[in-house]
Every structure is written in structure tokens, then in C-alpha cells.
Amino acid sequence: MADESAKLLLPNGNSIDLPVYRPSEGFDVIDIRALGKEGYFTYDPGFMATAACESKITYIDGGKGILLYRGYSIEELADQSDFTEVCYLLLTGNLPSEQEKQEFNDKINNHTMVHEQIHTFFNGFRRDAHPMAIMVAVVGAMSAFYHDSLDINDPEHRSTSAFRLIAKVPTLAAMCYRYCCGHPFVHPRNEMSYSENFLNMMFSMPSHDDKPDPVLVKAMDRIFTLHADHEQNASTSTVRLAGSSGANPFACIAAGIASLWGPAHGGANEACLNMLEEIGHVDNIPEYLDKARDKNDPFRLMGFGHRVYKNFDPRATVMRTTCHEVLETMNAHDDPLFQVALALEKIALEDEYFISRKLYPNVDFYSGIILSAIGIPKNMFTVIFALARTVGWVSQWSEMISEPDQRIGRPRQLYTGEKQRTFVPMEDR
Numbered sequence: 076m077a078d079e080s081a082k083l084l085l086p087n088g089n090s091i092d093l094p095v096y097r098p099s100e101g102f103d104v105i106d107i108r109a110l111g112k113e114g115y116f117t118y119d120p121g122f123m124a125t126a127a128c129e130s131k132i133t134y135i136d137g138g139k140g141i142l143l144y145r146g147y148s149i150e151e152l153a154d155q156s157d158f159t160e161v162c163y164l165l166l167t168g169n170l171p172s173e174q175e176k177q178e179f180n181d182k183i184n185n186h187t188m189v190h191e192q193i194h195t196f197f198n199g200f201r202r203d204a205h206p207m208a209i210m211v212a213v214v215g216a217m218s219a220f221y222h223d224s225l226d227i228n229d230p231e232h233r234s235t236s237a238f239r240l241i242a243k244v245p246t247l248a249a250m251c252y253r254y255c256c257g258h259p260f261v262h263p264r265n266e267m268s269y270s271e272n273f274l275n276m277m278f279s280m281p282s283h284d285d286k287p288d289p290v291l292v293k294a295m296d297r298i299f300t301l302h303a304d305h306e307q308n309a310s311t312s313t314v315r316l317a318g319s320s321g322a323n324p325f326a327c328i329a330a331g332i333a334s335l336w337g338p339a340h341g342g343a344n345e346a347c348l349n350m351l352e353e354i355g356h357v358d359n360i361p362e363y364l365d366k367a368r369d370k371n372d373p374f375r376l377m378g379f380g381h382r383v384y385k386n387f388d389p390r391a392t393v394m395r396t397t398c399h400e401v402l403e404t405m406n407a408h409d410d411p412l413f414q415v416a417l418a419l420e421k422i423a424l425e426d427e428y429f430i431s432r433k434l435y436p437n438v439d440f441y442s443g444i445i446l447s448a449i450g451i452p453k454n455m456f457t458v459i460f461a462l463a464r465t466v467g468w469v470s471q472w473s474e475m476i477s478e479p480d481q482r483i484g485r486p487r488q489l490y491t492g493e494k495q496r497t498f499v500p501m502e503d504r
Contacts (some may be wrong), residue, residue: 137381141389161303187242188243200332206248206251233476261275313330330355344446
């Protein structure tokens with residue numbers, strides 16, 4: 076039921092009353108669906124002013140620097156929860172009890188192994204293939220291996236697919252890295268936590284049995300938590316649009332991974348590290364700051380400011396402390412790359428040019444530094460992002476499928492091509 080209505084005067088002289096809905100948080104929403112009956116559609120490139128769905132999962136207030144998962148602030152969740160608890164929250168809507176969390180973790184652990192034939196599937200890729208290309212393929216191919224959970228109308232099938240995706244994507248991500256390195260695959264170890272298990276699958280070797288450093292495990296867990304969901308971004312909208320056609324969940328998540336691969340979406344932390352490498356040394360920072368201030372210079376500072384957060388990125392506030400903990404643990408403060416990063420951070424927090432434009436370091440700035448310090452190569456950064464975002468995609472997909480009035484997505488267009496023309500035979504052209 077609408078809270079009120081808005082009257083719109085149309086060019087044909089008619090007027091129409093449009094329902095206005097008041098959300099629990101954020102802007103009021105005008106329901107424009109009746110416009111089509113009057114012969115009109117709205118024009119909104121990028122859907123920047125269009126709510127394409129109703130959701131109860133994530134809320135962002137970019138002006139105030141607020142990010143909420145199911146009503147809980149990202150700062151509290153990153154400080155007091157771990158990633159699997161956040162997964163439970165996103166999927167179910169509530170924080171788990173101790174017993175519920177244990178049962179949830181047990182279900183994830185039951186699905187961490189991948190089908191043995193997927194190991195041979197990897198052999199079809201070149202060793203120098205981009206890990207994201209492999210991820211798009213192998214996640215989409217999961218539907219060829221797990222036929223028993225593809226009925227999207229069956230709640231049990233949807234639940235099983237959700238657990239399989241959350242559990243197996245870290246295994247597949249680690250396999251991508253090790254395949255490209257020529258290292259043997261490492262099976263998951265279910266006595267480890269989610270994040271510890273992932274780092275173990277990434278870096279452990281048969282020749283020695285060193286467990287991941289707890290500081291690095293905590294850092295990775297926070298990176299997963301901070302990237303778990305981010306409202307209706309490009310990849311999440313892609314998952315929802317693919318899912319609206321009735322596609323199976325593995326295909327939908329593969330579509331989300333493909334969308335995330337774009338440099339304007341998931342490649343920001345890699346771009347940030349490329350920028351640090353281009354600057355190269357602390358002594359070069361003044362030169363590059365001048366280039367950044369010059370509107371005619373193509374150089375841009377990456378990792379500062381955010382399209383959504385107009386004040387500060389709340390995720391960056393959490394990651395800043397973690398970043399310094401990781402650099403300390405890895406004895407990386409003397410590395411020239413990280414010295415450039417720390418010097419830029421100091422300037423951004425003190426320099427009037429940055430402060431006046433609210434160009435604070437964002438989550439991509441810190442996560443890129445952390446991942447690099449841990450030893451994860453740049454071409455794996457977006458894979459890590461996809462791993463973390465899988466639970467958000469699955470939660471959004473499950474919410475959409477469960478809606479009783481869910482319909483296939485079908486955006487309209489502003490057609491500016493030719494009007495109907497008469498076909499001219501070849502000999503008369």
C-alpha cells in the first residue's frame with residue numbers, strides 16, 4: 076500500500092497519480108509502472124535514479140558514510156563477527172545463535188570439496204590464462220556437475236546451491252592461483268576457519284605444513300566481510316537480471332563474476348596498486364600530485380574518494396588498522412611500494428586538496444596493499460573480490476526468486492534509429 080501519491084502532468088495534457096512508497100531507510104520511491112499505459116517510459120541511463128527491485132539486505136547512505144548489512148553497521152560486523160557469521164546474516168536476515176552458527180559452518184564444510192573431474196577441467200586452460208577467465212568458466216560449469224540442486228522453485232535446492240557456492244568458490248579461487256603457478260592443488264581442511272582454509276589452499280606446500288599467520292587470516296576475513304555485499308551494483312544487478320529469466324544459480328553467479336571483471340567495477344584495487352607501482356618512490360609523489368591536480372593530465376589518483384560514498388568509505392576506516400597490522404607482520408614497511416602508499420595516505424588525511432574534495436583513502440586503497448603484502452598477485456585481486464561477493468550475490472538471488480511478483484527483467488529504451496524503411500533490392504542500390 077502506497078504512503079501517498081505524486082501527480083504527474085503529461086505532455087498530452089492528461090495527468091496521472093503515481094504511488095509513492097516510503098522505505099525504512101533512504102529516499103522515497105515513486106512507482107512509475109502505470110506510465111506505460113499512458114504511452115510513456117522514463118529515461119535513466121545507468122539506472123541511477125531507478126529502483127529496479129525491493130530488497131531487505133543491504134543499505135548504503137553515501138552522504139553519511141553508512142553501510143548496513145540487514146541493519147547492522149559494517150564497522151560492528153567487521154570488528155565483532157567473522158565472515159561465516161556475516162554469511163548467515165545476509166542469507167537469513169538475522170545473526171545466528173552459537174548452535175546455529177556451528178550448524179551453518181558444518182554445512183559449509185560439507186561442501187568445500189569440488190568434483191574430481193573439475194580438476195581435469197582446469198587442464199583445458201592455458202597456464203597464463205587470467206584467473207577471472209577461469210573463474211567465469213568453472214563456476215558456470217558447476218551446473219554441469221551438480222544436477223541435483225538446479226530446481227530454482229524448490230527451497231531445498233536453492234539452499235543446497237547456496238551452500239555449494241559459498242563453500243566451493245574459495246576452493247576454485249585457490250585452484251585458479253595454483254594452476255597458473257604450476258603448483259599442485261590443495262584440498263580444503265575443514266578443521267580450519269573459512270578464511271584460514273582459503274589461505275592454506277592458496278599457499279601451503281606438500282613439503283612443509285605451515286599454517287597461515289593469524290594476523291593474515293584476520294585481515295582476509297575482514298576483506299571478505301567488507302566486500303560481501305554492496306546493494307544494487309553492476310554485478311549484483313547482473314545476477315538479479317540473469318536470475319529473473321529462471322537461469323540456474325551457478326550460471327547467475329558466473330554472470331556476476333563476468334560483470335565484476337570489468338575494470339570500472341572489480342578492478343579498482345588492482346588499478347590502485349598499478350598506480351603505486353607507477354609512482355615508484357616516495358620522492359616522486361610531489362610530481363604525481365601535480366599531475367593529479369592538472370585537469371589536462373590523464374593521470375588519476377586511484378583508491379581515493381568513492382562514487383557512492385561522498386564523505387568517507389566506512390569500509391576503509393576498518394581496513395586502515397588492518398592494513399598497518401599486516402604490514403607490521405610482514406615486515407613490509409621498508410618496501411618502496413608500501414612506503415609510497417603510507418606517504419600518500421598521510422597526505423590524503425592532512426592535505427587541503429584531498430580534504431576539501433573529500434578524497435579520503437577508500438577500501439580499494441587498503442585492500443590492494445593488504446593483498447599485495449600477503450603475497451597475492453594483482454591478477455588475483457578481482458578473484459578475491461568475487462569470492463567475497465558470492466554470498467551477497469546468492470542472498471540477492473535468493474531474495475529475488477522468493478518474491479511472489481518476480482518477473483523477468485526487461486528494460487526499455489529510447490530508440491533513436493531509423494524509422495521503418497522500404498527494402499531496396501541489391502540491383503537497385
